[in-house]
Amino acid sequence: MERYEAIGAIETFGLVFVLEAADAMCKAADVEVLGYENVASGYISVIVKGDVAACKAAVEAGVQAVANMGAEVYSSVVIASPHIDLSKIVSRYALENLLPSGEEVK
Template structure:
């Protein structure tokens, strides 16, 4: 079972804002994109993992990116040393394949 040092997540409204947040998160810190989920009615969450400091930096950068676009972050969280059973939830949202880049 995989053990994450920390996970971070942002929830906002709309794929464009989530893409901007995910891009900012990945550029701001050494985190790995776990995946995303269209929660309901356009609310979308994006999850990253990495060390605690990187997840905090990434989430802060994602929040700023969404706010700079004039949108609102509905929720965000950084969970240091998450319980190992959270991997059951994380795996449900994990991106299993990525499109090839040219």
């Protein structure tokens, strides 16, 4: 995994809310969804990459989108210039690793 200028993440409760957040994030700024994590308790995080300003704008838009639906964002973060070792965590949740064998992210 290459070094990103920034990564941003939002954690909320429920698939519908995280989909709304991810959609708002991608529409608000030039970011790419890296992946997501759905834990057993229903908390779901979505992770994006891009430059620092884009990640900040995307996370703000995602947080607002969830709030507009009447839900709560439990956590959000933008990490500018993440350490290369974070790739060990982020790659575990990458979309490529969540697809059936042989499928590509489009």
